[in-house]
Amino acid sequence: MVLSQLFTNGPYKLYKNRETMEKKDKLAVILTTMAASFLTPFVLSAINIAMPDIAKELSLTPNDMTWLSISFLLSSTALVIPMGKIADIYGRVRIFSAGFILFSLFSLFCALAADKNQLIFLRFLQGAASSMIFSTAIAIISSAFQKGERGKAIGFSAGAVYLGLTLGPFLGGVLTYNFTWRSIFYFSFLISLAVIFLIKRNMKTEWKGPAQKVNYKLMFFYIFSMFLLVYSGTNVVKHAFLFPAALLLFSGYVLLELKAAKPFLDLKKLVSNRIFLFSNLSAFFHYSATFSIFLLLSLYLQYSKGFSAQTSGLVLFSMPFLMMLFSPVAGRLSDKSNAGTLTTFGILLTGAGLVPFAFITPDFPVYLTIISLAAVGAGSAFFSSPNTNQVMSSLDPGSYSLGSGVLSTMRIMGQSLSMSVTNTVFYLCLPEKNLASGINNFFKSFKIIIIISLALLVVAVWASFKKTSGEEGGVL
Template structure:
């Protein structure tokens, strides 16, 4: 008997909730975590970047592994690793221990992201797929919504460690659901194909070196790392065009216009929209003197709008052209980000709230329709790799977003602990970053429209 699609949807919803909840919670809790673990401004950025780096480097290889060895198997292993790593994060006694556990969390997330969406796409028919993906997007944004206020409450009233430990019972619950409700079921896309382990290792090393280099591009080691990563990525792409069972099918990008430009739009969207929340959290606490709880409540405007409008946007993409809907979302994203520029008169709270609402509505219009466009443009045997590719664009976009911020921090602030004395450097960094992110979002509108021509 095939599994109930609604059970798969529930698992995908829970899987999609945990990581965004943790990421948005940590942004608010960083000022509390920093003195406890001795983190400076640059290391604070690595709390998020270490997770994103390991996750992005392994997403495509894990998506391919899921197609070859079984999507449920990889999903189960991913949740087990993610849950254990969350426990290790909550028990960390030093900065390096937290960063090491975050790397393990990222590895587990890489095994979860592509497989849950691929399984969902496999069990729902095309006419109901957009609606299901809309609920998944809503769960992502529910995690983002609850993250700032609940993370601020936990950091201020309990401990920042509780943010990580909250993932443990959630992960155990999902593992029980998989074991109890998906027993005997499995989904594969490459039954008689092999897994290219050397190619997977080359891809992971190339992407990790490239993104690390971008985050430290002002120093000679960063330049060398970025150059080595770019060269290794070119070697990987050359290898993939010459083997029978590649990790990443280059033809999906070269011959599938919708797939290629939808992925590019996703990279630009997340590259533009991820770091503003990180910057606003620091601005509100260090410049405006807000508590973590107060800052979290204000930042919740954005994901609340996402939660409200994502299911509707997903249903709309089942009836209308997803590319048009996603393009409108990108335009609103650019407008929302531009609201966060600090002028001579400062950045009034009403403008922050308005910008967060516009940004939230724009992201809701973009996410589910863009995912629907990607998954609907490939054959069933490529579902896991397609979902992993889209996830990689999301994570590399988020990594690039944080790399821009860390580059600007190194220019305007340097390796000092943030505080009232560094407020001027924080504002300068923030204004430069907002300008970059607004341009990225505007470019995303063009990429999103390009897939339709």
Template structure:
């Protein structure tokens, strides 16, 4: 019979795999989009929804499922999420139309939200505080591994067996993870209290996030501006409703009364808002300005997530011994340095300089993320682990969408609806410099948000 340690190790592997799968599913499909477009004769707008649908539905459902996990049991929600992702992976591979593929991707995003909302909560619950940073560092590293592997594996699978193989290859792994989770994850003692679930608050929250994220991703279109404003208004209404709710879907009091929780989440949001679009911007710069192929671009850009993955594992262990606030703040400061380096790029910037800048960014982000996650998860009691896990996941996803939205807005302001032709290169390079400068300023503010959280909880 397996020992408790072996059970914990198997559970860690299960959670780490799901942390790898979620970014893999959101990123690997990007490489296959041209093949999907040819098969279904899709335009660019429809094609973008194949990628966006997963990210959007994941972010919308994260907080509600985090609360449901605290009410119904994290094991139950985690296993259901794996089952949904496994079934939808099979259905995505069997899709016969773009409508079916997008619809199944939306459901797959819901499964991904169930997995992400519970994974960190499960390992935080079963591992003692002196090991928490280490395992959360491993978990964060798995996210970066998924981001690193996705473009290469997605291209390899698409070239050998077609785009459908990206989804088929995950099915047997999901079956194994579901079985292992059912056997080795112990119930967390949560009672079935569905009647306490805040349906009104959840509905308002989901509408608010949908409007805000979709609207921001389509800026500066007039309808997108209206949607974004509507989303902000709905969020304010949501906060008002939650403050007067006996069992809210999101514990607003955690932000009001728990300084570490509030400023750690704010730091995470600022960090993702200032860094996620870096790969998107540099991908355009390298291919349009430097004339590099997509394959060479991917190989250059992979330097950042690889360094992230290595540093996140080290930083997670360090956060068990040292104050996460200090580690995270140092990491954010290093990111500022990397972004400032990139703000000086030109048409003649060397590949060596770009790689060094990306390595600096990767080191800073890895040093920031694991301790910051440890800080969030260690700042709440066990009854709130699900909502804490979901909240930091929401900060990640909304920050990513805001980052892309800001990049899209700036590009539109500098070159409008035009394609990036040689005549537009000077304007585009100026836009890129300004974007990196703005991101550096955001991260500089984030350093103070990180320091403001206060000392580590006892």
């Protein structure tokens, strides 16, 4: 598929009614989106396990380590909603395809990075490419599958995400141990090429919303204000003056959006849909409570326990494995039962898994680490698939990419907040440039971060209850 085809009708059939699709077309959609859903979480989790080796070769400080994730999240957070809006207009498969072409190129460049600044910048570009994928993958599934079968399809996609998280620590550890951390990005490049091939071969269908004009002035204002807000939020202590200014600027964007005759996002419709609003809020707080746990435990196992990257990956295996195992089950249950009850149960189970880490010490048993992570994994599975099904089922089909983009933004902003909390706590409690020399302060930081995470999960439970109370409101 050449780039010129990505923004033309090209080889695609344009489907407006999912019932006209043949089963083989639906199967092609789910297999391709599963392959795509696997890759990004694989890279994220593999990098976490390789972080000590990257730090050694490129002389990373603890702050630099967090920036390898933050740089990715910065660009993806700022761009995922605009990419969703554009995908609804120009075609979801085309934007999805373009995202993978760019992601593959930036993966190759990451493998060739000469220093830490290059690697951090290239991760930023990877995040920009991933925003095109995040905003369209679930939208494509929701376009192809009807309500009543959508949850199961979303569950399989979520299972692929967690398969990436499952294999990331293990395979990332194997690659790092036997080759170097750069092999993770070479592997990502090869997998990206395989996904591009699957898109070209399998996805002959296209979906888009009704023709509309984009308010580009408001869109670029949104991108700039969101970027500044997320950047300043990475360390609110260090950016004590910039963060309030960024909040003020983003508030200005919201006011302009509400007053605009032709808004970019139409926030009034967003907030009037109760299920959409509170499902997104619960996603934000759930991910903000859980995202950094992999990085923290990877550092703990390698710096405190003295485990290799490969062994650490095996210990961390239980969390994503349980996510992968239960996501299709939870998705299917959400088609047949109360999805809100499932999401609340998932949040509570996640919290139960995090509690033991508030008491972590150098002698913390490995078996308890595995059991606790398993609880977090199962809880995340019972939260994610039903919550996503609720969000997408509350939308008008013409807004699937935009809605998927909003949900992805909430997830990525939650992940960004998680890394911001970690970065800020490290900044305040871990002044040492070398983590090995500041291991006692690391444990202090770990406990503080877990306590904050548990508080965030309490808010997630509140949001999960709110979305099922009262009237649903209109759809987008």
